[in-house]
Amino acid sequence: MIVYPERLPRPTLRDLSYAQADNVLKTKMASGYTRLRRVSLNPPTVKQAVYRIHKSQAAIFEGFIRHALDDGARSFRDKVHTPLGFREHTVRFITNPLSRRKPISRLYWEYSAEVEIEDFATMTAIETLDAVMYPHTYEEFVQAIDMSTYYTESWK
Structure with missing residues (x-):
């Protein structure tokens, strides 16, 4: 080129x-x-x-x-x-x-x-998300989600 x-x-x-x-x-x-x-x-x-x-x-x-x-x-x-x-x-x-x-x-x-x-x-999608969520990162957001609050006995 x-x-x-x-x-x-x-x-x-x-x-x-x-x-x-x-x-x-x-x-x-x-x-x-x-x-x-x-x-x-x-x-x-x-x-x-x-x-x-x-x-x-x-x-x-x-x-x-x-x-x-x-x-x-x-x-x-x-x-x-x-x-x-x-x-x-x-x-x-x-x-x-x-x-x-x-x-x-x-x-x-x-x-x-x-x-x-x-x-x-x-920016990539992840870079944009990180910039919008600053000072937090996408990984911090995912780790902070407590999935146990969404899990119920009826899912078994």
Whole structure:
């Protein structure tokens, strides 16, 4: 898998935004209620990315897109800013950043693109439960349950 070069700048955080694909299928029922179902465990997340790159690195960035990523058609590994910090993800350009480029000064170029992120990093179910139950842990909760109060003679 191709890796985004460390020497090239990441998208600016100021202009960065994320949108997760709607993961719930809604069906209107005859009763008037709406039935909701989760579609996928890992819906794609799309980020609007803006790269501001010094002209000395802009040619490298364009060459990377054109040659290594086949004009943006290939997926690659990159560090993505998440609430858990920078985590490595598999990503791909939905729109080619070379199609939306412009000089913003004599020294800097700006590239805009939509980037699809596979399996956006989130806490696991156990990590979430531990964070919600803090300062207690899931194991402490399970050990504190006294099952003898639920056991009756009628179960025999």
